[in-house]
Amino acid sequence: MRQRKLGDEHGTIAVSEMCLGTIPFGTSTDEETSFALLDRFHAAGGTFLDTANNYDQWADNGVGGESEQVIGRWMRSRGVRDQMVVATKVGALSTKSPGDPAFENWEGLSAKAVRAGVEGSLKRLGVDRIDLYYAHWDDRAPDLAETVETFGQLAREGFASVIGCSNTPVWRIERARALARAAGLPPYSCVQQLHTYLWPRPDRADGSVVTPELVDYARTEPDFAVLGYKPLLRGGYTRADRRPFELAYEHPSNLARLDVLNAVAKELGATANQVVLAWMMQGDPAIIPVTAAGTVEQLEEQLGALDLVLDAAHLERLDAAGTGD
Structure with missing residues (x-):
């Protein structure tokens, strides 16, 4: 699997161009199946794993x-x-666990919460360093400078190689990076947002999704990367029992985008899922898909996207679909 660099002059890591999401591992996905998925991903050259300290507190009996x-x-x-390369996150673990994982109970991103979070993650992972450590969401209760300084110090102290954020709007990303630069601290080097081929409804183009503004920002920042989670809409592109407009993507222009997506997939002898993943990895800027699978068979299909080549004409058609051009 091809590799990419994340980070800047403060520190870098090499990651595979596809990241394996692991939210249900140990809860709704049992350990035997989780190990089988990890084994297959590793055998395919995958090195990049995504988790969080709160996964999966929403599952039955999950804490x-x-x-x-x-x-x-x-x-x-x-x-x-x-x-x-293991990425994990802090900020959204319930303080009433086991209990109510509702938003108002989340630990947040104060210095105290972040420090406690990294200690817990290091222990559970059995490592002495987190390769990529994310602020899981844009918590505005603490002063942003406090959060930025805490993450930067963790990187300086060797507890994290690279730091990033998730579910954060562009203006807050830039403000955080400016604060870090002014303090001489490692800045956020990446962001992980909800992203797929379909367009989100305008009323959902908030801080949790990849927006055109974020894409433009990433193009102009050579040391800043974008990762997209839930790229396959939980099977919405290919499963008859799933609606293709899950997760706030019920938008009129997406009918045209679905038609083009399926046409390109048919021309290439690929699945719609594979085209979505290839489109992300081969776009400008290239976006790392954080994809998930419940079975090895599902993962095999996704790995097929690594060998799928979209030429300039395919990319142009996919990008233009639904714009009226």
Whole structure:
């Protein structure tokens, strides 16, 4: 699998161009299946794993931290810690766990919460360094400078190689990066947002989705990367039992985009899922898909996107669909 660089002069990591999401590992996806998925991803050259300290507190009997624990046990059992890049997050773990994981109970991004969060994640993962550490959401209760300084100091102290943010609007990203630069601290080097081929409804183009503004920002910032989570809309592109407009993508222009997507997939002998992932990885800027699978068979389909080549004409058709051009 091809590799990409994340980071800047403060520190860099090499990651595979596809990232494996692991939200249900240890809860709705049992450990045996989780290990099988991790084994297959690793065998395909995948090195980049995504988790969080609150995964999966929304599952039945979930309290958060289960995914990190499974990843830690898998890396130790396979002896592959040095081959894997693990990203985890802090900020959205419920303070009433087990209990109510509602938004108002989240730990937030104060210095105290972030410091406690990194300690917990290091222990559950069984590592002495987090490769990529994210602020999970844009918590505006603490002063932004406090959050930025805490993350920057964690990187300086060696607890995190690279830092990033998630579910954060562009203006807050730029403000945080400016604060870090002024303090001489490592800035956020990437953002992870909800992203797929379809367009979100205008009323949902908030801080949790990839927007045209964010794409423009990433084009002008050479040391800033974008990652997209839930790129396949939980099976909405290919499964008859799933609506293709899940997750706030019920937008009239998406009918035309779906038609072009399916036409390109048919021409290339690929699935719509594979075209979506290839479109993300081959676009300008290239966006790293954080994709998930419940079975090895589903993962095999997704891995097929790595060998799918979209030429300039395909990319132009896909990009122009729904614009009226």
